[in-house]
Amino acid sequence: AQSVTQLGSHVSVSEGALVLLRCNYSSSVPPYLFWYVQYPNQGLQLLLKYTSAATLVKGINGFEAEFKKSETSFHLTKPSAHMSDAAEYFCAVSEGTSGSRLTFGEGTQLTVNP
Amino acid sequence: NAGVTQTPKFQVLKTGQSMTLQCAQDMNHNSMYWYRQDPGMGLRLIYYSASEGTTDKGEVPNGYNVSRLNKREFSLRLESAAPSQTSVYFCASSETGTYGYTFGSGTRLTVV
Numbered sequence: 001a002q003s004v005t006q007l008g009s010h011v012s013v014s015e016g017a018l019v020l021l022r023c024n025y026s027s028s029v030p031p032y033l034f035w036y037v038q039y040p041n042q043g044l045q046l047l048l049k050y051t052s053a054a055t056l057v058k059g060i061n062g063f064e065a066e067f068k069k070s071e072t073s074f075h076l077t078k079p080s081a082h083m084s085d086a087a088e089y090f091c092a093v094s095e096g097t098s099g100s101r102l103t104f105g106e107g108t109q110l111t112v113n114p
Numbered sequence: 115n116a117g118v119t120q121t122p123k124f125q126v127l128k129t130g131q132s133m134t135l136q137c138a139q140d141m142n143h144n145s146m147y148w149y150r151q152d153p154g155m156g157l158r159l160i161y162y163s164a165s166e167g168t169t170d171k172g173e174v175p176n177g178y179n180v181s182r183l184n185k186r187e188f189s190l191r192l193e194s195a196a197p198s199q200t201s202v203y204f205c206a207s208s209e210t211g212t213y214g215y216t217f218g219s220g221t222r223l224t225v226v
Contacts, residue, residue, distance in 0.1 A: 009154065034214065036217075041220075042219060042220075043118075043217035043218055043220055044206075044215075044217045045217070046214050046215070046216075049214055101147065101159055101162055102215060103159075104149075104156040104157040104158075105156055106154060106155060107154075107156050
């Protein structure tokens, strides 16, 4: 069975500082991995996805994530935080087969301080 | 704009009442999903439909039923609402094989 663990339910950074949100996964097959962002009172938007191509994936809004098989990790980073990055972030894993479902982590709330 | 549309956006029910949450997508996606979101628990899958005419239980199906009315529409029904069903409900769709979901904006349900 697949699962996702997000380390840290709340992360706080200063504007301009590095953002690092941690995600570790468990999957019995090579995984497909995703990061979604949720702004207050909105649905989830796809930030980026890893589907077995390049291990460093670039997404929207300056975010990127690196797939590390040896560490079973898919951490999300952004070099310089902006106030508009404040949101909840979800990591998700899929087995990648036809019709397979996403399993989500519990989410990390990112606060950006001025 | 193309996407996933959920109705209603907000609903308050009394314990024991029933209601149906509606979801429609216009992207010709094969698969559709219903999730609930609760604080500190992420999103949990209630039911999904891999293709028109099929539905399957997810992680937390008890107290819910679904109908895949056609390729566009996937509804979620609460037959007898309970306070434990107070949550935000999200519908999503995906094209089989591309693995990314498109989410609706959610329905915030309160059961009193």
